[in-house]
Amino acid sequence: MISMKRRNAAVVAAVSVMLAACGGGGNSDTDTGTSQPLLTTPATPTTPTIISPGITTQPANASVLTDGTATFTVAAAGTDVTYQWKKNGTAIAGATSKSYQTPAATFSDNGAQYTVVVSNSAGSVTSSVAQLTLKLSANQQAFENLILAPSAGSFYLHWNLNYAGGQTSGVNYAFSDYGVLPTSPLTTGPQTNSQSSPRNVTNTLALPVASSPTRVLKNGVVLVTGSSSKVSYVGSDVRVDSLAVDNATVAYSEIRSNYEVVPLTGAIASTPADFAHFHNSFFSNANILNATATYAAGSSYLKFAQTNKADRYNVFDCTTATTGAAVTPCRAGMTLTAAMTAGITSNSDGTVYRLTDGTVGTVDGVSVWVATTPRPVSATLSSTVQYRIYFELNGNVYTGALIKDGVLLGGSYYVSNPAGVTAADRLTFLPFDIRMNKAAHDSIVAAMKI
Structure with missing residues (x-):
């Protein structure tokens, strides 16, 4: 017979074996209540697919x-x-x-x-x-059609002719020159254009002995311009840099735009107003052109606007006329401040300019006085807005005119009111410039009566 104590021990042992043999889904430890991990087979990692470019x-x-x-x-x-x-x-x-x-x-x-x-x-x-x-803009294409080789060139007339009546040789004159551009600036960069020698378009008048060049104050010296310019393209426009006589230094620059090609056909008497007005005396004076002459086939002209690029300080003689860099001063051995305090009379402007009539500044190391109000058109004979200047250089005081950056440059003028009292009353100033092709130029020359 088994004792009660031994029988209880056996039961406990049996129960323990039975519990140990049962798996069950709980996976709990009855003492701690913590979960036991299941043993699983790890998944094989996948490599992302790279799509070739x-x-x-x-x-x-x-x-x-x-x-x-x-x-x-x-x-x-x-x-x-x-x-x-x-x-x-x-x-x-x-x-x-x-x-x-x-x-x-x-x-x-x-x-x-x-x-x-x-x-x-x-x-x-x-x-x-x-x-x-x-690519070329319409402006640049029109420009190249006129001037680019093998074109015969872009022709320009220069004249001093009386509005009416006869002309005096040695005083009055008329001549032309032209330029041809060797290659396009579009693909070869800035190109040098040299104007031809002057050609007398009259039979009775002598060529002028020397034309007065444009002179400018730049980089502290007076530059004299020559007959060459450098042409480049800026956006849709044409840039023209006028060169000094060394054919290298840029004296001043212009931007040309708003090109318009206008044909010239029929009789000289039917010439379009812009062309006739620009060349005023040729068409106003019946003694100069044969009005019944006709334009040759293919004759045309190019009309365009010019805008000043950067401030430009033109230099003038104050007394005796010169053609070189040694312009005549208004005051010798005097400072700018002293000269302007005393006042300087400009006969062409009809004004006595004094220090308080403008402001003094420094341009490239040179003291320059600039008038507050523009010069009168009776003095400039142009629609270009200009301001009288005086400047001190090498101990002397000189004069000139400032054309500010961005100013529209005027071209010619014509007599619109012969009875006007002043030049401003008599004249209309044109805000454009004109060049003509060889056919038009030769037609004008063939029609000359003087």
């Missing part, structure tokens, strides 16, 4: 004006692609987006070839070539 839309060719910008764009497929644009095969620093905008284009950029390399870890692909081409 491909170009779905190629960059397109672009055509821009000088100083314009072009934007090239590519569309690409692929995973995590990167971009690198190249110009003529050389990587462009920072050009790492799907689009690239060029800097302002110059003549040297014409024909430049752009590509883009699209890359990722699976490889790279290069786009087809997109080419940048410079």
Whole structure:
């Protein structure tokens, strides 16, 4: 017989074995209540699929004006692609987006070839070539049609002719000159244009001995302009830099725009008003042109506007006329302040200019006094707004006129009111300039009666 104590111990042991043999879903420890982890087989990691780069839309060719910008764009497929644009095969620093905008284009950029390399870890692909081409504006095309070789050139008339009556040789004159541009500034950069020698367009009047050149104060010296200029393109316009006699130093600059080509047909008497007014005395004085003469086939002229580029300080003789850099001073051995305090009389302006009538400043190290109010048109005989100046150079005081940056430059004038009391009453000043082709020039020469 088993004792009660031993029988209880056996039961406990049996229960313990039974509990140990039962798995169950609880996985709980009856003492602590904590969960026990299940043993599982880890999943095999998957590698992301990399899609190789491909170009779905190629960059397109672009055509821009000088100083314009072009934007090239590519569309690409692929995973995590990167971009690198190249110009003529050389990587462009920072050009790492799907689009690239060029800097302002110059003549040297014409024909430049752009590509883009699209890359990722699976490889790279290069786009087809997109080419940048410079194009002419309508203004520039009109300009080139007249002056660019093999054209016969751009012709200009110079004259001092009486509005009515006869002419006096040695006082009155009429001559022409012309310029031909060798190649286009569009693709070859700034081009030098040299005016021809003067041609007398009369049979009875002598050429002037010497025409007075334009002289300007620049970089602390007086520059004398020559017969050459440098032509370049700015946006849709034409820039003309007038050169000093050394044919290298820029004396002053103009921007030419608003070009208009006008045909000349029929009789001289039916000449368009702009052309006739610009060449006033030729058409107002019946003794100069044969009104029944006709224009040759293909005759035309070019009308355009001119704007001054940067402040321009023209220099004049104060007394005796000269043609070189040694202009005559208004005051010798005197400071600008002393001269202007005392006052200087300008006979052409009909004014006594004093220190308080303007302001004194420094231009390239030179003391310059500039009048507050513009010069009268009776003195300038131009629609160009000018301001009287006096400046001190090498111990003397000289005079001239300031044409401010951005001012519209006037061309010629004509007598619109012969009975007017003053020049301003009698004259109409024209805000444009004119050049003509050889056919028009030769037609005028053939019609001359003097």
